[in-house]
Amino acid sequence: MELFQYPYMQRALIGALVIGLAAPALGIYLVQRRLALIGDGVGHVALTGVGAGLLLNRSPVLVAVIAATIGAIAIEIVRARGRTSGDLALALLFYGGIAGGVLLVGLSDATSANLNAYLFGSLTTISPADLTTIALLGAAILVTMIALRPALFAVSHDEEYARVSGLPVRTLNLLIAVATAVTVTIAMRAVGVLLISALMVVPVATAQQVTRGFRSTMAAAMALGFFAAGSGVWVAATADTAPGASVVLVAIASFLVVAVAGAVWRVVRRRTTPTAAPTPEPHEVVLS
Amino acid sequence: MTSPVITVEHGVVGYDGRPVLRDISLTVTAGEVVAILGANGSGKSTLIRAVLGLVPISAGSVTLFDRPLRRFRQWARIGYVPQRLGAGGGVPATVREVVASGRLARRGVLRPPGRADRSAVDAALGAVGLADRAGDPVSTLSGGQQQRTLIARALAGQPELLVLDEPTAGVDAASQEAFAGALRDFVGDGGTVLLVAHELGPLRPVISRAVVVHEGRIAHDGAVPDPAGHHAEPDHDHVHPHCYDEPAGLWSN
Numbered sequence: 001m002e003l004f005q006y007p008y009m010q011r012a013l014i015g016a017l018v019i020g021l022a023a024p025a026l027g028i029y030l031v032q033r034r035l036a037l038i039g040d041g042v043g044h045v046a047l048t049g050v051g052a053g054l055l056l057n058r059s060p061v062l063v064a065v066i067a068a069t070i071g072a073i074a075i076e077i078v079r080a081r082g083r084t085s086g087d088l089a090l091a092l093l094f095y096g097g098i099a100g101g102v103l104l105v106g107l108s109d110a111t112s113a114n115l116n117a118y119l120f121g122s123l124t125t126i127s128p129a130d131l132t133t134i135a136l137l138g139a140a141i142l143v144t145m146i147a148l149r150p151a152l153f154a155v156s157h158d159e160e161y162a163r164v165s166g167l168p169v170r171t172l173n174l175l176i177a178v179a180t181a182v183t184v185t186i187a188m189r190a191v192g193v194l195l196i197s198a199l200m201v202v203p204v205a206t207a208q209q210v211t212r213g214f215r216s217t218m219a220a221a222m223a224l225g226f227f228a229a230g231s232g233v234w235v236a237a238t239a240d241t242a243p244g245a246s247v248v249l250v251a252i253a254s255f256l257v258v259a260v261a262g263a264v265w266r267v268v269r270r271r272t273t274p275t276a277a278p279t280p281e282p283h284e285v286v287l288s
Numbered sequence: 289m290t291s292p293v294i295t296v297e298h299g300v301v302g303y304d305g306r307p308v309l310r311d312i313s314l315t316v317t318a319g320e321v322v323a324i325l326g327a328n329g330s331g332k333s334t335l336i337r338a339v340l341g342l343v344p345i346s347a348g349s350v351t352l353f354d355r356p357l358r359r360f361r362q363w364a365r366i367g368y369v370p371q372r373l374g375a376g377g378g379v380p381a382t383v384r385e386v387v388a389s390g391r392l393a394r395r396g397v398l399r400p401p402g403r404a405d406r407s408a409v410d411a412a413l414g415a416v417g418l419a420d421r422a423g424d425p426v427s428t429l430s431g432g433q434q435q436r437t438l439i440a441r442a443l444a445g446q447p448e449l450l451v452l453d454e455p456t457a458g459v460d461a462a463s464q465e466a467f468a469g470a471l472r473d474f475v476g477d478g479g480t481v482l483l484v485a486h487e488l489g490p491l492r493p494v495i496s497r498a499v500v501v502h503e504g505r506i507a508h509d510g511a512v513p514d515p516a517g518h519h520a521e522p523d524h525d526h527v528h529p530h531c532y533d534e535p536a537g538l539w540s541n
Contacts, residue, residue, distance in 0.1 A: 028379055030377075031377045031378070031379055032377045032378075032379040033377060034377045035377075036377065147398075147400075148397060148398075150388065150389065150391075150392060150397075150400075150401065151392060151397040153381070153385065153389065154389040154392055156377075157373075157381060157386070157389065158370070158373055158389070160342055160368075160370060161368060161370060161389065161441070162389075162392075163341075163342065164340050164341075164342070164363060164366065164368040165363055165364075165368075165389070165390075165392050165393035165445070166361060166362075166363030166364070166393050167392055167393075167397060168397065172397070204379065208378065208379050208380055211380055212380055212382055212423065212424065212425045213380060213381060213382035213384075213385055213423070213425065214379060214380065214381040214382070214385050215385065217379055217380055
Protein backbone atom coordinates (compact mmCIF):
# COMPACT_ATOMS: atom_id res chain seq x y z
CA MET A 1 0.00 0.00 0.00
CA GLU A 2 2.93 2.35 0.66
CA LEU A 3 3.37 2.61 -3.12
CA PHE A 4 0.41 4.99 -3.14
CA GLN A 5 2.43 7.46 -1.06
CA TYR A 6 4.29 8.35 -4.23
CA PRO A 7 2.68 11.19 -6.18
CA TYR A 8 3.03 9.36 -9.51
CA MET A 9 1.02 6.44 -8.16
CA GLN A 10 -1.61 8.80 -6.80
CA ARG A 11 -1.88 10.43 -10.20
CA ALA A 12 -2.15 7.02 -11.84
CA LEU A 13 -4.95 6.04 -9.47
CA ILE A 14 -6.92 9.28 -9.87
CA GLY A 15 -6.55 9.23 -13.65
CA ALA A 16 -7.71 5.62 -13.83
CA LEU A 17 -10.71 6.32 -11.57
CA VAL A 18 -11.85 9.28 -13.69
CA ILE A 19 -11.63 7.19 -16.85
CA GLY A 20 -13.30 4.26 -15.12
CA LEU A 21 -16.32 6.47 -14.44
CA ALA A 22 -16.45 8.34 -17.74
CA ALA A 23 -15.83 5.52 -20.22
CA PRO A 24 -18.93 3.41 -19.36
CA ALA A 25 -21.11 6.55 -19.14
CA LEU A 26 -20.38 7.07 -22.84
CA GLY A 27 -20.07 3.37 -23.66
CA ILE A 28 -23.69 2.61 -22.77
CA TYR A 29 -24.88 4.73 -25.71
CA LEU A 30 -22.39 3.05 -28.02
CA VAL A 31 -23.56 -0.41 -26.93
CA GLN A 32 -27.19 0.63 -27.35
CA ARG A 33 -26.60 1.69 -30.96
CA ARG A 34 -24.56 -1.43 -31.71
CA LEU A 35 -21.32 0.46 -32.05
CA ALA A 36 -19.55 -1.36 -29.25
CA LEU A 37 -16.28 -1.55 -31.19
CA ILE A 38 -16.26 2.05 -32.38
CA GLY A 39 -13.89 3.02 -29.57
CA ASP A 40 -11.40 0.56 -30.97
CA GLY A 41 -11.61 2.14 -34.42
CA VAL A 42 -11.28 5.67 -33.08
CA GLY A 43 -8.32 4.49 -31.02
CA HIS A 44 -6.59 3.28 -34.16
CA VAL A 45 -7.07 6.69 -35.75
CA ALA A 46 -5.85 8.43 -32.58
CA LEU A 47 -2.59 6.55 -32.97
CA THR A 48 -1.91 8.40 -36.22
CA GLY A 49 -2.39 11.60 -34.23
CA VAL A 50 0.12 10.38 -31.64
CA GLY A 51 2.61 9.66 -34.42
CA ALA A 52 2.08 13.07 -35.98
CA GLY A 53 2.46 14.73 -32.59
CA LEU A 54 5.74 12.94 -31.85
CA LEU A 55 7.05 13.71 -35.33
CA LEU A 56 6.13 17.41 -35.16
CA ASN A 57 7.26 17.74 -31.54
CA ARG A 58 3.78 18.80 -30.50
CA SER A 59 1.82 17.31 -27.61
CA PRO A 60 0.90 13.80 -28.85
CA VAL A 61 -2.29 13.79 -26.77
CA LEU A 62 -3.49 17.07 -28.26
CA VAL A 63 -2.85 16.00 -31.86
CA ALA A 64 -4.44 12.65 -31.04
CA VAL A 65 -7.62 14.41 -29.85
CA ILE A 66 -7.81 16.20 -33.20
CA ALA A 67 -7.12 13.07 -35.27
CA ALA A 68 -9.57 10.98 -33.24
CA THR A 69 -12.29 13.62 -33.55
CA ILE A 70 -11.88 13.76 -37.33
CA GLY A 71 -11.94 9.96 -37.43
CA ALA A 72 -15.01 9.70 -35.21
CA ILE A 73 -16.91 12.24 -37.30
CA ALA A 74 -15.96 10.38 -40.48
CA ILE A 75 -17.24 7.13 -38.97
CA GLU A 76 -20.48 8.85 -37.92
CA ILE A 77 -21.02 10.18 -41.45
CA VAL A 78 -20.50 6.70 -42.90
CA ARG A 79 -22.90 5.26 -40.31
CA ALA A 80 -25.59 7.90 -40.96
CA ARG A 81 -25.50 7.11 -44.67
CA GLY A 82 -26.33 3.55 -43.67
CA ARG A 83 -24.84 1.92 -46.74
CA THR A 84 -23.45 -1.58 -46.69
CA SER A 85 -20.10 -0.26 -47.86
CA GLY A 86 -19.84 1.37 -44.42
CA ASP A 87 -18.23 -1.79 -43.13
CA LEU A 88 -15.40 -1.54 -45.61
CA ALA A 89 -15.02 2.22 -45.12
CA LEU A 90 -14.59 1.59 -41.39
CA ALA A 91 -11.98 -1.10 -42.03
CA LEU A 92 -10.01 1.30 -44.22
CA LEU A 93 -10.13 3.93 -41.50
CA PHE A 94 -9.08 1.51 -38.73
CA TYR A 95 -6.11 -0.01 -40.49
CA GLY A 96 -5.10 3.23 -42.15
CA GLY A 97 -5.07 4.78 -38.68
CA ILE A 98 -2.86 2.19 -37.04
CA ALA A 99 -0.50 1.87 -40.02
CA GLY A 100 -0.17 5.64 -40.18
CA GLY A 101 0.56 5.77 -36.46
CA VAL A 102 3.27 3.11 -36.58
CA LEU A 103 4.85 4.73 -39.64
CA LEU A 104 4.90 8.24 -38.16
CA VAL A 105 6.20 7.09 -34.78
CA GLY A 106 8.96 5.25 -36.67
CA LEU A 107 9.91 8.40 -38.56
CA SER A 108 10.17 10.42 -35.36
CA ASP A 109 12.95 10.07 -32.82
CA ALA A 110 10.64 8.23 -30.45
CA THR A 111 11.60 4.79 -29.25
CA SER A 112 9.44 1.70 -29.41
CA ALA A 113 8.87 2.15 -25.66
CA ASN A 114 7.09 5.38 -26.59
CA LEU A 115 4.83 3.57 -29.03
CA ASN A 116 4.10 0.90 -26.44
CA ALA A 117 3.05 3.57 -23.94
CA TYR A 118 0.26 4.62 -26.29
CA LEU A 119 -0.63 1.13 -27.50
CA PHE A 120 -0.99 -0.41 -24.05
CA GLY A 121 -1.14 2.56 -21.71
CA SER A 122 1.36 4.02 -19.32
CA LEU A 123 -0.48 5.17 -16.24
CA THR A 124 2.63 5.70 -14.13
CA THR A 125 4.07 8.32 -16.50
CA ILE A 126 1.08 10.65 -16.16
CA SER A 127 2.32 14.18 -15.38
CA PRO A 128 0.37 16.65 -13.25
CA ALA A 129 -0.57 18.50 -16.46
CA ASP A 130 -1.80 15.23 -18.01
CA LEU A 131 -3.89 14.56 -14.93
CA THR A 132 -5.52 17.98 -15.15
CA THR A 133 -6.43 17.33 -18.79
CA ILE A 134 -7.82 13.89 -17.95
CA ALA A 135 -9.84 15.22 -14.99
CA LEU A 136 -11.30 18.18 -16.88
CA LEU A 137 -12.21 16.28 -20.06
CA GLY A 138 -13.45 13.30 -18.06
CA ALA A 139 -15.71 15.53 -15.98
CA ALA A 140 -17.02 17.20 -19.15
CA ILE A 141 -17.86 13.80 -20.67
CA LEU A 142 -19.57 12.65 -17.47
CA VAL A 143 -21.69 15.77 -17.09
CA THR A 144 -22.74 15.74 -20.76
CA MET A 145 -23.62 12.04 -20.81
CA ILE A 146 -25.66 12.28 -17.61
CA ALA A 147 -27.35 15.63 -18.24
CA LEU A 148 -28.42 14.75 -21.78
CA ARG A 149 -29.42 11.20 -20.94
CA PRO A 150 -33.09 11.44 -22.01
CA ALA A 151 -32.18 12.84 -25.44
CA LEU A 152 -29.16 10.60 -25.98
CA PHE A 153 -31.20 7.59 -24.88
CA ALA A 154 -33.97 8.49 -27.35
CA VAL A 155 -31.52 8.90 -30.23
CA SER A 156 -29.69 5.68 -29.41
CA HIS A 157 -32.87 3.71 -28.83
CA ASP A 158 -34.97 4.76 -31.83
CA GLU A 159 -33.36 7.25 -34.16
CA GLU A 160 -36.36 7.69 -36.47
CA TYR A 161 -38.66 8.43 -33.57
CA ALA A 162 -36.15 10.96 -32.27
CA ARG A 163 -36.19 12.66 -35.65
CA VAL A 164 -40.00 12.86 -35.69
CA SER A 165 -39.78 14.29 -32.15
CA GLY A 166 -37.84 17.18 -33.64
CA LEU A 167 -34.67 16.34 -31.71
CA PRO A 168 -31.41 17.61 -33.25
CA VAL A 169 -30.47 14.06 -34.21
CA ARG A 170 -27.44 14.94 -36.29
CA THR A 171 -26.01 17.19 -33.56
CA LEU A 172 -26.56 14.55 -30.90
CA ASN A 173 -24.91 11.90 -33.07
CA LEU A 174 -21.93 14.15 -33.66
CA LEU A 175 -21.80 14.87 -29.94
CA ILE A 176 -21.50 11.15 -29.24
CA ALA A 177 -18.82 10.85 -31.94
CA VAL A 178 -16.76 13.70 -30.49
CA ALA A 179 -17.25 12.41 -26.94
CA THR A 180 -15.97 9.02 -28.13
CA ALA A 181 -12.87 10.66 -29.58
CA VAL A 182 -12.19 12.61 -26.38
CA THR A 183 -12.75 9.59 -24.14
CA VAL A 184 -10.49 7.44 -26.30
CA THR A 185 -7.71 9.99 -26.14
CA ILE A 186 -7.79 10.49 -22.38
CA ALA A 187 -8.14 6.75 -21.81
CA MET A 188 -5.20 6.16 -24.12
CA ARG A 189 -2.84 7.11 -21.30
CA ALA A 190 -4.49 4.68 -18.92
CA VAL A 191 -5.21 1.51 -20.85
CA GLY A 192 -3.77 2.21 -24.32
CA VAL A 193 -5.51 2.44 -27.69
CA LEU A 194 -5.78 -1.33 -28.03
CA LEU A 195 -7.71 -1.77 -24.77
CA ILE A 196 -9.88 1.36 -24.67
CA SER A 197 -13.06 -0.25 -25.94
CA ALA A 198 -12.94 -2.70 -23.06
CA LEU A 199 -13.48 0.05 -20.49
CA MET A 200 -16.35 1.52 -22.51
CA VAL A 201 -18.12 -1.74 -23.18
CA VAL A 202 -17.31 -4.44 -20.62
CA PRO A 203 -18.82 -2.65 -17.57
CA VAL A 204 -22.02 -2.07 -19.58
CA ALA A 205 -22.12 -5.71 -20.63
CA THR A 206 -21.67 -6.74 -16.99
CA ALA A 207 -24.33 -4.36 -15.67
CA GLN A 208 -27.02 -5.20 -18.20
CA GLN A 209 -27.08 -8.82 -17.09
CA VAL A 210 -28.74 -7.85 -13.84
CA THR A 211 -30.40 -4.47 -14.41
CA ARG A 212 -33.92 -3.74 -15.65
CA GLY A 213 -33.72 -0.17 -16.91
CA PHE A 214 -31.39 2.12 -18.83
CA ARG A 215 -30.73 4.45 -15.93
CA SER A 216 -29.87 1.65 -13.51
CA THR A 217 -27.62 0.06 -16.17
CA MET A 218 -25.76 3.33 -16.58
CA ALA A 219 -25.28 3.76 -12.82
CA ALA A 220 -24.16 0.16 -12.34
CA ALA A 221 -21.78 0.32 -15.33
CA MET A 222 -20.17 3.46 -13.95
CA ALA A 223 -19.76 1.85 -10.55
CA LEU A 224 -18.23 -1.23 -12.16
CA GLY A 225 -15.86 0.89 -14.26
CA PHE A 226 -14.80 2.80 -11.16
CA PHE A 227 -14.24 -0.46 -9.28
CA ALA A 228 -12.28 -2.07 -12.13
CA ALA A 229 -10.06 0.99 -12.51
CA GLY A 230 -9.34 1.25 -8.80
CA SER A 231 -8.69 -2.41 -8.14
CA GLY A 232 -6.81 -2.80 -11.44
CA VAL A 233 -4.33 -0.10 -10.45
CA TRP A 234 -4.03 -1.61 -6.98
CA VAL A 235 -3.32 -5.07 -8.44
CA ALA A 236 -0.78 -3.54 -10.82
CA ALA A 237 0.95 -1.74 -7.96
CA THR A 238 1.12 -4.70 -5.61
CA ALA A 239 1.81 -7.46 -8.15
CA ASP A 240 3.89 -5.25 -10.47
CA THR A 241 1.76 -5.97 -13.54
CA ALA A 242 0.87 -3.70 -16.47
CA PRO A 243 -1.80 -1.27 -15.14
CA GLY A 244 -3.90 -1.04 -18.34
CA ALA A 245 -4.09 -4.79 -18.78
CA SER A 246 -4.82 -5.27 -15.06
CA VAL A 247 -7.75 -2.83 -15.19
CA VAL A 248 -9.23 -4.57 -18.23
CA LEU A 249 -8.75 -8.04 -16.76
CA VAL A 250 -10.50 -6.99 -13.53
CA ALA A 251 -13.41 -5.66 -15.64
CA ILE A 252 -13.63 -8.94 -17.58
CA ALA A 253 -13.35 -10.97 -14.36
CA SER A 254 -16.32 -8.99 -12.97
CA PHE A 255 -18.27 -9.83 -16.11
CA LEU A 256 -17.57 -13.55 -15.68
CA VAL A 257 -18.43 -13.47 -11.97
CA VAL A 258 -21.76 -11.74 -12.64
CA ALA A 259 -22.55 -14.06 -15.56
CA VAL A 260 -21.89 -17.22 -13.52
CA ALA A 261 -23.65 -15.85 -10.42
CA GLY A 262 -26.64 -14.87 -12.53
CA ALA A 263 -26.85 -18.32 -14.08
CA VAL A 264 -26.58 -20.04 -10.69
CA TRP A 265 -29.21 -17.72 -9.21
CA ARG A 266 -31.63 -18.48 -12.03
CA VAL A 267 -31.17 -22.23 -11.55
CA VAL A 268 -31.64 -21.95 -7.77
CA ARG A 269 -34.73 -19.80 -8.17
CA ARG A 270 -36.24 -22.24 -10.63
CA ARG A 271 -35.69 -25.12 -8.15
CA THR A 272 -36.99 -23.35 -5.05
CA THR A 273 -40.00 -21.45 -6.38
CA PRO A 274 -42.70 -23.68 -7.82
CA THR A 275 -42.99 -22.72 -11.45
CA ALA A 276 -46.24 -20.91 -11.90
CA ALA A 277 -47.97 -22.26 -14.97
CA PRO A 278 -47.22 -19.80 -17.79
CA THR A 279 -50.35 -17.80 -18.39
CA PRO A 280 -51.13 -18.17 -22.07
CA GLU A 281 -52.68 -15.31 -23.95
CA PRO A 282 -56.41 -15.77 -24.38
CA HIS A 283 -57.49 -17.81 -27.35
CA GLU A 284 -57.92 -15.69 -30.41
CA VAL A 285 -59.39 -18.18 -32.79
CA VAL A 286 -61.51 -21.18 -32.08
CA LEU A 287 -60.10 -24.24 -33.79
CA SER A 288 -63.38 -26.18 -33.93
CA MET B 289 -62.46 22.35 -37.10
CA THR B 290 -61.90 21.93 -40.83
CA SER B 291 -58.36 23.24 -41.07
CA PRO B 292 -56.09 20.84 -42.94
CA VAL B 293 -53.62 19.00 -40.72
CA ILE B 294 -51.84 17.09 -43.47
CA THR B 295 -51.79 18.05 -47.12
CA VAL B 296 -49.90 16.04 -49.72
CA GLU B 297 -49.98 17.41 -53.27
CA HIS B 298 -48.75 15.35 -56.20
CA GLY B 299 -46.27 13.55 -53.94
CA VAL B 300 -43.74 11.27 -55.65
CA VAL B 301 -41.34 9.01 -53.75
CA GLY B 302 -38.80 6.63 -55.21
CA TYR B 303 -36.15 4.37 -53.74
CA ASP B 304 -33.05 4.12 -55.90
CA GLY B 305 -34.94 5.42 -58.91
CA ARG B 306 -37.74 2.86 -58.53
CA PRO B 307 -40.97 4.80 -57.97
CA VAL B 308 -42.95 3.68 -54.91
CA LEU B 309 -45.51 6.50 -54.81
CA ARG B 310 -46.60 8.19 -58.04
CA ASP B 311 -48.64 11.37 -57.85
CA ILE B 312 -50.33 11.05 -54.44
CA SER B 313 -52.64 13.84 -53.29
CA LEU B 314 -54.24 13.58 -49.86
CA THR B 315 -55.71 15.98 -47.33
CA VAL B 316 -56.46 15.10 -43.71
CA THR B 317 -58.44 17.69 -41.74
CA ALA B 318 -58.62 18.13 -37.98
CA GLY B 319 -60.73 15.55 -36.17
CA GLU B 320 -60.61 12.94 -38.95
CA VAL B 321 -59.51 9.35 -38.45
CA VAL B 322 -58.06 8.26 -41.77
CA ALA B 323 -56.95 4.72 -42.46
CA ILE B 324 -54.53 4.06 -45.30
CA LEU B 325 -55.24 0.60 -46.64
CA GLY B 326 -53.48 -1.44 -49.25
CA ALA B 327 -51.66 -4.65 -49.96
CA ASN B 328 -48.11 -5.28 -48.82
CA GLY B 329 -45.74 -3.28 -50.97
CA SER B 330 -48.44 -0.89 -52.17
CA GLY B 331 -46.52 2.05 -50.71
CA LYS B 332 -48.83 2.80 -47.78
CA SER B 333 -46.06 2.85 -45.18
CA THR B 334 -43.91 4.93 -47.51
CA LEU B 335 -46.73 7.46 -47.71
CA ILE B 336 -46.75 8.16 -43.97
CA ARG B 337 -42.96 8.10 -43.81
CA ALA B 338 -42.94 10.75 -46.53
CA VAL B 339 -45.51 12.79 -44.59
CA LEU B 340 -43.19 12.73 -41.56
CA GLY B 341 -40.09 13.56 -43.58
CA LEU B 342 -38.45 10.21 -42.90
CA VAL B 343 -38.17 9.54 -46.63
CA PRO B 344 -37.61 12.44 -49.02
CA ILE B 345 -40.19 13.19 -51.68
CA SER B 346 -38.73 13.68 -55.13
CA ALA B 347 -41.63 15.79 -56.42
CA GLY B 348 -44.76 17.45 -55.06
CA SER B 349 -45.21 18.94 -51.61
CA VAL B 350 -46.11 17.97 -48.04
CA THR B 351 -47.70 20.48 -45.67
CA LEU B 352 -48.18 19.88 -41.93
CA PHE B 353 -50.38 22.24 -39.92
CA ASP B 354 -50.22 24.87 -42.69
CA ARG B 355 -46.43 24.77 -42.88
CA PRO B 356 -44.28 23.23 -45.58
CA LEU B 357 -42.60 20.09 -44.20
CA ARG B 358 -39.17 21.63 -44.72
CA ARG B 359 -39.96 24.50 -42.36
CA PHE B 360 -42.17 22.55 -39.94
CA ARG B 361 -40.74 22.68 -36.40
CA GLN B 362 -43.70 22.05 -34.07
CA TRP B 363 -43.04 18.33 -33.79
CA ALA B 364 -44.71 18.19 -30.38
CA ARG B 365 -48.05 18.40 -32.24
CA ILE B 366 -47.34 15.01 -33.85
CA GLY B 367 -47.15 11.62 -32.17
CA TYR B 368 -45.51 8.93 -34.30
CA VAL B 369 -45.96 5.22 -33.65
CA PRO B 370 -43.57 3.10 -35.73
CA GLN B 371 -44.44 -0.43 -36.76
CA ARG B 372 -42.06 -1.87 -34.21
CA LEU B 373 -39.10 -0.83 -32.18
CA GLY B 374 -35.92 -1.99 -33.84
CA ALA B 375 -33.65 -4.37 -32.01
CA GLY B 376 -31.28 -2.17 -30.07
CA GLY B 377 -27.92 -3.18 -28.71
CA GLY B 378 -29.50 -5.06 -25.82
CA VAL B 379 -29.17 -2.42 -23.11
CA PRO B 380 -32.32 -2.86 -21.01
CA ALA B 381 -34.88 -0.06 -20.81
CA THR B 382 -38.03 0.02 -18.73
CA VAL B 383 -41.46 0.67 -20.21
CA ARG B 384 -41.53 3.99 -18.38
CA GLU B 385 -38.17 5.03 -19.80
CA VAL B 386 -39.32 4.33 -23.36
CA VAL B 387 -42.63 6.15 -22.83
CA ALA B 388 -40.81 9.11 -21.25
CA SER B 389 -38.98 9.64 -24.58
CA GLY B 390 -42.32 10.87 -25.87
CA ARG B 391 -41.99 14.01 -23.74
CA LEU B 392 -38.80 15.18 -25.46
CA ALA B 393 -40.61 16.84 -28.37
CA ARG B 394 -42.39 19.06 -25.88
CA ARG B 395 -39.59 19.54 -23.37
CA GLY B 396 -36.54 19.86 -25.61
CA VAL B 397 -33.10 18.37 -25.13
CA LEU B 398 -31.77 20.46 -22.28
CA ARG B 399 -34.60 20.75 -19.78
CA PRO B 400 -34.79 17.96 -17.18
CA PRO B 401 -38.17 16.24 -16.77
CA GLY B 402 -40.59 17.87 -14.35
CA ARG B 403 -43.90 17.16 -12.71
CA ALA B 404 -45.93 17.73 -15.88
CA ASP B 405 -43.74 15.23 -17.73
CA ARG B 406 -44.22 12.58 -15.08
CA SER B 407 -47.99 12.97 -14.94
CA ALA B 408 -48.24 12.86 -18.77
CA VAL B 409 -46.23 9.62 -18.79
CA ASP B 410 -48.49 8.17 -16.07
CA ALA B 411 -51.59 9.16 -18.03
CA ALA B 412 -50.24 7.61 -21.24
CA LEU B 413 -49.33 4.36 -19.48
CA GLY B 414 -52.83 4.25 -18.01
CA ALA B 415 -54.47 4.94 -21.37
CA VAL B 416 -52.94 1.81 -22.92
CA GLY B 417 -53.35 -0.30 -19.76
CA LEU B 418 -49.66 -0.73 -18.97
CA ALA B 419 -49.45 1.19 -15.68
CA ASP B 420 -48.61 -2.00 -13.79
CA ARG B 421 -45.73 -2.84 -16.16
CA ALA B 422 -44.04 0.59 -15.99
CA GLY B 423 -40.95 -0.71 -14.20
CA ASP B 424 -40.50 -3.84 -16.31
CA PRO B 425 -37.92 -4.08 -19.09
CA VAL B 426 -39.66 -3.71 -22.46
CA SER B 427 -37.91 -6.84 -23.69
CA THR B 428 -40.01 -8.94 -21.28
CA LEU B 429 -43.30 -7.70 -22.79
CA SER B 430 -45.32 -9.51 -25.45
CA GLY B 431 -45.37 -8.08 -28.97
CA GLY B 432 -48.76 -6.48 -28.37
CA GLN B 433 -47.64 -4.91 -25.11
CA GLN B 434 -44.54 -3.54 -26.82
CA GLN B 435 -46.78 -1.99 -29.46
CA ARG B 436 -48.89 -0.44 -26.70
CA THR B 437 -45.67 0.93 -25.17
CA LEU B 438 -44.93 2.71 -28.45
CA ILE B 439 -48.47 4.12 -28.55
CA ALA B 440 -48.11 5.34 -24.97
CA ARG B 441 -44.83 7.00 -25.96
CA ALA B 442 -46.65 8.93 -28.69
CA LEU B 443 -49.57 9.81 -26.39
CA ALA B 444 -47.21 11.04 -23.66
CA GLY B 445 -46.27 14.00 -25.87
CA GLN B 446 -49.97 15.05 -25.88
CA PRO B 447 -50.03 15.42 -29.66
CA GLU B 448 -52.84 16.75 -31.85
CA LEU B 449 -52.10 14.29 -34.63
CA LEU B 450 -51.26 10.61 -34.23
CA VAL B 451 -49.51 8.86 -37.10
CA LEU B 452 -49.43 5.10 -36.74
CA ASP B 453 -47.73 2.53 -38.95
CA GLU B 454 -49.60 -0.80 -38.83
CA PRO B 455 -50.47 -0.49 -35.13
CA THR B 456 -52.41 -3.74 -35.04
CA ALA B 457 -50.18 -6.00 -37.14
CA GLY B 458 -49.42 -9.19 -35.24
CA VAL B 459 -50.96 -7.85 -32.03
CA ASP B 460 -52.99 -10.06 -29.69
CA ALA B 461 -56.71 -9.42 -29.27
CA ALA B 462 -56.43 -7.92 -25.76
CA SER B 463 -53.88 -5.39 -27.01
CA GLN B 464 -56.01 -4.57 -30.06
CA GLU B 465 -58.96 -3.79 -27.80
CA ALA B 466 -56.79 -1.69 -25.47
CA PHE B 467 -55.45 0.13 -28.49
CA ALA B 468 -58.90 0.77 -29.99
CA GLY B 469 -60.02 2.17 -26.63
CA ALA B 470 -57.01 4.49 -26.39
CA LEU B 471 -57.65 5.67 -29.94
CA ARG B 472 -61.35 6.37 -29.22
CA ASP B 473 -60.38 8.48 -26.20
CA PHE B 474 -57.81 10.36 -28.26
CA VAL B 475 -60.33 11.10 -31.02
CA GLY B 476 -62.98 11.98 -28.45
CA ASP B 477 -60.66 14.70 -27.16
CA GLY B 478 -60.46 16.21 -30.64
CA GLY B 479 -57.36 14.43 -31.94
CA THR B 480 -56.65 13.64 -35.59
CA VAL B 481 -55.38 10.21 -36.66
CA LEU B 482 -53.62 8.91 -39.75
CA LEU B 483 -52.91 5.22 -39.61
CA VAL B 484 -51.68 2.55 -41.95
CA ALA B 485 -53.43 -0.77 -41.63
CA HIS B 486 -53.49 -4.10 -43.34
CA GLU B 487 -56.73 -5.00 -41.63
CA LEU B 488 -58.96 -2.86 -39.45
CA GLY B 489 -60.34 -5.37 -36.94
CA PRO B 490 -61.70 -3.67 -33.81
CA LEU B 491 -60.60 -0.28 -35.16
CA ARG B 492 -63.26 -0.30 -37.86
CA PRO B 493 -65.91 1.70 -35.94
CA VAL B 494 -63.39 4.45 -35.13
CA ILE B 495 -62.30 5.06 -38.73
CA SER B 496 -64.01 7.99 -40.44
CA ARG B 497 -62.41 7.67 -43.87
CA ALA B 498 -60.37 5.13 -45.78
CA VAL B 499 -57.73 5.74 -48.42
CA VAL B 500 -56.70 2.73 -50.47
CA VAL B 501 -53.23 2.85 -52.01
CA HIS B 502 -52.62 0.57 -54.95
CA GLU B 503 -49.39 0.47 -56.92
CA GLY B 504 -48.31 3.86 -55.66
CA ARG B 505 -51.54 5.65 -56.47
CA ILE B 506 -54.71 6.35 -54.50
CA ALA B 507 -57.33 3.90 -55.73
CA HIS B 508 -60.11 4.86 -53.32
CA ASP B 509 -60.76 7.76 -50.96
CA GLY B 510 -63.97 7.78 -48.96
CA ALA B 511 -66.04 5.37 -46.93
CA VAL B 512 -64.38 2.31 -45.43
CA PRO B 513 -64.70 -0.38 -48.13
CA ASP B 514 -66.39 -3.63 -47.25
CA PRO B 515 -64.09 -6.59 -46.75
CA ALA B 516 -63.84 -8.93 -49.68
CA GLY B 517 -63.11 -12.62 -50.10
CA HIS B 518 -62.61 -14.72 -46.99
CA HIS B 519 -62.24 -11.52 -44.98
CA ALA B 520 -65.96 -10.91 -45.54
CA GLU B 521 -67.16 -14.17 -44.08
CA PRO B 522 -69.23 -13.41 -40.99
CA ASP B 523 -67.22 -15.68 -38.72
CA HIS B 524 -63.86 -14.41 -40.00
CA ASP B 525 -62.17 -13.08 -36.93
CA HIS B 526 -59.11 -11.75 -38.70
CA VAL B 527 -56.70 -12.01 -35.85
CA HIS B 528 -53.80 -14.32 -36.19
CA PRO B 529 -53.22 -16.99 -33.60
CA HIS B 530 -50.07 -16.77 -31.58
CA CYS B 531 -48.09 -19.70 -30.38
CA TYR B 532 -47.76 -19.76 -26.57
CA ASP B 533 -44.06 -20.24 -26.58
CA GLU B 534 -43.25 -17.61 -29.16
CA PRO B 535 -40.43 -15.28 -28.06
CA ALA B 536 -41.63 -12.78 -25.47
CA GLY B 537 -41.16 -9.83 -27.77
CA LEU B 538 -39.35 -8.06 -30.50
CA TRP B 539 -36.19 -7.63 -28.51
CA SER B 540 -35.73 -11.15 -27.34
CA ASN B 541 -33.56 -13.46 -29.35
